[in-house]
Amino acid sequence: MHADSRIGLGRLLALAGTISLVQAFYIPGWSTRTYVDNEAIPLHVNKVYSDNTQLQHAYYDLPFICPPSGKKHAGHPSGRSVSLNLGEVLRGDRIMTSDYDLFMGQDQECQYLCSHVTDRKGVKRAQKLVEDGYVVDWIVDNLPGATSFVTVDRAHKYYAAGFKMGYKDFSPITGKPRYFINNHLTLVLRWRRAQGRAGDNGGKVIVGFEVYTKSMETERRDSTGCPRDVHAESSGLELYIAPNNTKLASKYPYSSYLPEEDEDDDGSTLTIPYSYSVYFREDDKIEWSKRWDLYFNNQEESSSIHWLAIVNSLVICGLLTAVVVMIWNRTLAGDVKGYVKDGSLEEGVLKLKRKKPRNGTKSPRLVEKSPAGLLDQKPDASQDDVSSDEESLEDISGWKLLHGDVFRPPRNAGILAPLIGSGTQLLFMTTALLILGCSGLLNPSFRGGFVSVGMGLFVFAGIFSGYFSARVYKTFGGQNWRNNTLLTALLFPGLLFSTIFILNLVVWAQASSTALPFGTLVALIALWLLIQLPLVYVGSWYGHHSSPPYEHPTKTNSVPRQIPEQLWYTKRIYAALLTGLVPFAVIFIELLFVFRSLWQDKSGYYYVFGFLSVVSVVCIITVIEITIVATYVQLCAENYHWWWQSVFVGGGSAFWVFLYCVWFYLTKLHMKGFISGLLFFSYSFLACTVYGLLMGTVGFLTAYFFVRRIYGAIKAD
Numbered sequence: 001m002h003a004d005s006r007i008g009l010g011r012l013l014a015l016a017g018t019i020s021l022v023q024a025f026y027i028p029g030w031s032t033r034t035y036v037d038n039e040a041i042p043l044h045v046n047k048v049y050s051d052n053t054q055l056q057h058a059y060y061d062l063p064f065i066c067p068p069s070g071k072k073h074a075g076h077p078s079g080r081s082v083s084l085n086l087g088e089v090l091r092g093d094r095i096m097t098s099d100y101d102l103f104m105g106q107d108q109e110c111q112y113l114c115s116h117v118t119d120r121k122g123v124k125r126a127q128k129l130v131e132d133g134y135v136v137d138w139i140v141d142n143l144p145g146a147t148s149f150v151t152v153d154r155a156h157k158y159y160a161a162g163f164k165m166g167y168k169d170f171s172p173i174t175g176k177p178r179y180f181i182n183n184h185l186t187l188v189l190r191w192r193r194a195q196g197r198a199g200d201n202g203g204k205v206i207v208g209f210e211v212y213t214k215s216m217e218t219e220r221r222d223s224t225g226c227p228r229d230v231h232a233e234s235s236g237l238e239l240y241i242a243p244n245n246t247k248l249a250s251k252y253p254y255s256s257y258l259p260e261e262d263e264d265d266d267g268s269t270l271t272i273p274y275s276y277s278v279y280f281r282e283d284d285k286i287e288w289s290k291r292w293d294l295y296f297n298n299q300e301e302s303s304s305i306h307w308l309a310i311v312n313s314l315v316i317c318g319l320l321t322a323v324v325v326m327i328w329n330r331t332l333a334g335d336v337k338g339y340v341k342d343g344s345l346e347e348g349v350l351k352l353k354r355k356k357p358r359n360g361t362k363s364p365r366l367v368e369k370s371p372a373g374l375l376d377q378k379p380d381a382s383q384d385d386v387s388s389d390e391e392s393l394e395d396i397s398g399w400k401l402l403h404g405d406v407f408r409p410p411r412n413a414g415i416l417a418p419l420i421g422s423g424t425q426l427l428f429m430t431t432a433l434l435i436l437g438c439s440g441l442l443n444p445s446f447r448g449g450f451v452s453v454g455m456g457l458f459v460f461a462g463i464f465s466g467y468f469s470a471r472v473y474k475t476f477g478g479q480n481w482r483n484n485t486l487l488t489a490l491l492f493p494g495l496l497f498s499t500i501f502i503l504n505l506v507v508w509a510q511a512s513s514t515a516l517p518f519g520t521l522v523a524l525i526a527l528w529l530l531i532q533l534p535l536v537y538v539g540s541w542y543g544h545h546s547s548p549p550y551e552h553p554t555k556t557n558s559v560p561r562q563i564p565e566q567l568w569y570t571k572r573i574y575a576a577l578l579t580g581l582v583p584f585a586v587i588f589i590e591l592l593f594v595f596r597s598l599w600q601d602k603s604g605y606y607y608v609f610g611f612l613s614v615v616s617v618v619c620i621i622t623v624i625e626i627t628i629v630a631t632y633v634q635l636c637a638e639n640y641h642w643w644w645q646s647v648f649v650g651g652g653s654a655f656w657v658f659l660y661c662v663w664f665y666l667t668k669l670h671m672k673g674f675i676s677g678l679l680f681f682s683y684s685f686l687a688c689t690v691y692g693l694l695m696g697t698v699g700f701l702t703a704y705f706f707v708r709r710i711y712g713a714i715k716a717d
Contacts, residue, residue: 032194032198032205032288033141033142033205033206034194034198034199034203034204034205035104035191035203035204035205035206036104036201036202036203036204037104037105037202037204038103038104038105038106039103039104040073040074040075040101040102040103041074041102041103041104041140041141041189041206042073042074042075042076042097042098042102042140043073043074043098043100043102043138043139043140043187044082044095044096044097044098044138044139044140045059045060045095045096045098045136045137045138045139046058046059046093046094046095046096046137046138046139047059047092047093047094047137047513048062048129048134048135048136048137048165049092049134049135049137049162049602050129050132050133050134050135050602051133051599051600051601051602051670052132052133052670052671052672052676053132053671053672053673053675053676054514054671054675054676054679054680055507055510055512055514055673055675055676056092056512056513056514057129057134057511057512057513058094058096058513059094059096059136059137059138060079060094060096061094061511061513062125062126062129063118063119063121063122063125064116064118064122064123064125064126064181064272065116066099066113066114066116066274067079067116068096068097068098068099069099069114071099073097073098073099073100073101074097074102076097077097078096078097078098078099079096079097080096080097081094081095081096082095082096082097084448085447085448085449085452086448086451086452086455086520086523087447087448087449087450087451087452087453087454087455088447088448088452089448089516089517089520090448090451090455090516090520091448091451092512092513092514093447093448093513094513095139098138099113099114100113100187100276102140102187102189102278104191104204104280105204105280106278106280107278107279107280108276108277108278109230109277110224110226110227110230110275110276110277111226111275111276111277111278112224112225112226112273112274112275113274113275113276114273114274115225115271115272115273115274116271116272116274117269117270117271117272118269118270118272119267119268119269119270120241120268122270123239123240123241123270126165126166126179126181126239127179127239129165129166130165130166130167130168130179130180130181130239131168131177131179132672133164134165135147135162135163135164135165136162136163136164136165137161137162138163138209138211140187140189140206140209141206141209142445142447143206143208143209143291143292144161144162144209144295145161145162145163145187145209145210145211146159146160146161146162146163146208146209146210146211146294146295147159147160147162147163147164147210147211147212148210148212157294158294158295158296159208159210159294159295161295161602163182163185163211163212163213164182164213165181165182166179166180166181166182166215166239167179167180167182167215168180178238178240179238179239179240180215180236180237180238180239181215181237181239181272182213182214182215183214183215183216183237183272183273183274183275184213184214184215184216184227184230184274184275184276184277185211185212185213185214185275185276185277186211186212186213186214186230186276186277186278186279187209187210187211187276187277187278187279188208188209188210188211188212188279188280188281189206189208189209189210189278189279189280189281190206190207190208190209190210190280190281190282190283190286191204191205191206191207191280191281191282191283192204192205192207192282192283192284192286192288193205193284194288195288205288206291207283207286207287207288207291208283208286208291208294214230214234215234215236215237216230216234216236216237216273216275217234217235217236217237218237218271218272218273221273225273225275226275227275230275230277237272239270240270241268241269241270242268292443292444292445295444296607305589305593306590306593306608306611308589309587309589309590309611309615310611310614310615310618312585312586312589313586313587313614313615313618313619313622314618316582316585316586316622317586317618317621317622317625320582320622320625320626320629321621321625323625323629324625324628324629327628327629327632398635398636398638399632399635399636399638399710400714401561401638402561402635402638402640403554403711403714404554404555404556404557404561405556405557405560405561405640406554406635406640406642406707406711407552407554407556407707407711408556408560408640409476409477409643410476410641410643410644411644412644413473413476413477413478413643414473414478414483414484414487415487415491416472416476416643416644416647417469417470417472417473417476417478417484417488418469418473418484418487418488418491418492419491419492419647419693419696419697420468420469420472420647420697420700420701421464421465421466421467421468421469421470421472421488421536422465422469422488422491422492422493422693422697423693423694423696423697423698423700424461424464424465424468424697425458425461425462425464425465426458426461426690426693426694426697427694427697427698428457428461428464429454429457429458429461430616430694432457433450433453433454433457434609434612434613434616435613436453437450437609437612437613438609438610438613442609443607444607455527458532459527459528459531459532459535460535462489462531462532462533462535462536462539463535463536463538463539464539465488465489465536465539466485466488466489466535466536466537466538466539466540466541466542466543467539467540467542467543467547468539468543469484469485469488469536469539469540469543470484470485470539470540470541470542470543470544470547471543471544471547471549471550472550473544474543474544474547474548474549475549475550481540481541481544484540485536485537485540485541488536488540489532489533489536489537490533492693493528493532495689496686497524497525497528499682499686500516500686501521503678503679503682503683504516504521506675506678506679507675507679510675514679550704550708552708552711553708553711553712554711561638561640563638563639563640563641564637564638566637566639567637570633570634570637570639572644572645572648573648575630575634575645575648575649575652576645576648576649576651576652576655577652577655578652579626579627579629579630579649579652580649580651580652580653580654580655580656581653581656582622582626582653583619583622583623583626583652583653583695584653584656584657584660586615586618586619586622587615587616587619587653587657588660590611590612590615591657591660592664593608594612595661595664595668596668599664599669599680600668600669619695620695620698623650623653623695623698623699623702624698624699624702626649627646627649627650627698627699627702627703627706628702628703628706630645630646630649631645631646631649631702631703631706631707632706635707642703642707643700643703645703646696646699646700646702646703646704647696647697647699647700648696648699649699649703650695650696650697650698650699650700650702651691651692651693651694651695651696651699652692653691653692653695654688654689654691654692654695655688655692657688657691658684658685658688661680661681661684661688662681665677665680665681
């Protein structure tokens with residue numbers, strides 16, 4: 001057994017090393033966009049976002065930004081919306097063409113854009129966005145505009161997507177905060193010669209898009225509106241409109257204190273001039289296929305931590321594997337082997353014999369021959385023939401007594417079957433997403449691809465949901481398969497959609513681009529009711545009419561067996577919480593990187609799907625093993641209510657993941673506002689629900705296979 005364990009652990013380590021190598025594998029796309037000298041390059045503006053809040057805003061919706069003029073640039077009028085996929089819309093993207101002129105190879109020292117006049121409300125809005133640390137998302141050749149950084153030793157360069165909208169400092173005189181807007185941008189586009197025939201014809205490809213910000217005062221400008229010297233030191237353009245003391249005095253005639261800020265619009269304005277510079281720089285060190293590598297900041301530095309997560313996962317999984325092997329080889333296999341040696345097992349049927357009392361009358365009790373396992377004492381060979389017919393019921397204990405009740409349909413079976421169907425749907429979707437992520441098909445250049453493909457896979461997997469739900473429902477003895485079909489198609493997807501819809505109403509009130517447009521909501525409803533529901537119906541019809549129910553190796557008694565008093569750790573809630581700690585211990589290190597990418601550092605990209613896949617596989621194996629152990633302990637306690645228990649045991653780690661979300665919010669995040677907190681905890685709850693149902697389904701399937709296997713080896717008449 002030990003040799004087999006070492007071989008299995010070695011194979012797991014080899015698999016981990018092989019899969020994790022794909023963390024940087026990247027298929028950049030199928031069409032490389034090349035430009036020739038003086039060719040117009042479109043610049044698209046998208047949105048502004050912050051790590052301190054979950055509310056995003058479309059760039060052109062801001063009241064202090066130059067609105068689109070409608071003039072044609074790079075063949076398209078400014079302000080024209082770019083077609084977006086479903087994933088882009090769901091993540092809050094609002095990509096539009098802009099008025100910025102970029103021509104391949106043409107440097108521009110300064111180009112004036114506009115002078116935008118904004119009122120007090122616009123200035124206050126700008127101050128709020130700067131205070132919250134909002135950054136701007138622009139796109140050139142599908143690359144996000146990035147802020148460039150170098151490491152302390154200046155050995156490595158990396159990008160952070162987006163650039164700061166402004167900055168905050170404190171007045172050296174009053175000590176009060178001041179807010180400045182970055183109204184002059186320096187755009188640096190790095191290019192290299194295209195490969196093949198396109199390069200021979202003068203084609204060039206863009207391999208980098210850097211944005212450097214500067215705040216320039218309104219004074220010292222030439223006739224075109226540009227600063228006279230864009231490289232000179234500048235005191236910056238403060239977002240500030242002096243208070244109208246005359247109006248404030250009339251508004252508060254009996255007050256000795258006049259507020260510095262007032263919500264009333266008195267007609268005062270602030271003029272913000274915008275300009276930009278453009279520079280093209282050749283860079284042969286960056287391959288076009290690796291131009292996204294600079295955005296994966298800290299991936300190399302954190303690889304050792306990823307490996308630590310894998311080793312941690314494998315150690316926990318290895319210990320559980322040893323426990324499962326011990327249970328199987330020393331107890332379960334020993335029981336079966338003992339029956340076979342006794343001759344009591346004829347063709348897989350365990351005979352239960354009636355006890356003959358000393359007075360000669362027959363006892364109504366049924367007893368089985370003593371097994372050779374850890375649960376029962378192995379009798380002496382010399383006493384076998386004497387005691388075989390006189391074994392009392394009290395000598396029989398554990399899981400073997402439950403042969404007539406272990407497959408009894410659970411309570412609320414009509415709810416369990418649809419949940420298992422939805423769980424198989426999620427399992428198919430997650431597996432396919434990880435495979436596509438590891439293959440490089442779901443990469444950052446496919447903007448919104450992860451969400452779009454995941455949504456498509458979820459809808460398509462409705463056919464599997466209906467099939468497995470119908471078969472489980474039929475196994476439980478259900479007859480009304482149409483109601484089961486509707487419940488499968490509406491229960492879990494309905495929970496997701498209703499939650500998202502309610503949150504969307506809240507975000508709508510904040511005028512955020514995070515809110516889904518009405519057309520997108522209609523499209524989601526159409527995907528749900530017009531595509532997924534028919535697929536669930538097809539799968540359910542096939543599962544109910546063309547597939548038999550799962551056969552059980554033993555028959556169920558008509559009278560349920562009484563369950564003895566259970567120990568506290570075998571009860572449902574305690575068992576789920578205790579066993580859930582083990583899978584959580586497997587994934588909690590990798591979860592930290594996922595949370596950082598999703599919530600804390602939105603300018604970075606999580607793209608180590610190789611490590612994530614390895615940890616996910618080990619987590620599933622851990623759930624399988626912990627479910628086997630928990631189910632075995634429950635059956636030994638003569639408790640045959642394992643159906644729902646296996647779901648809670650498998651998904652128990654979702655509770656700890658949610659607590660981990662709470663800890664991450666309180667200690668790592670600096671989110672501001674009630675709405676941001678509401679969105680964080682709501683989406684975290686949805687994510688934990690999805691994870692819990694997925695792992696709960698794994699636990700259910702594992703327990704079902706395990707119970708069928710052990711009672712199939714020892715059948716009872």
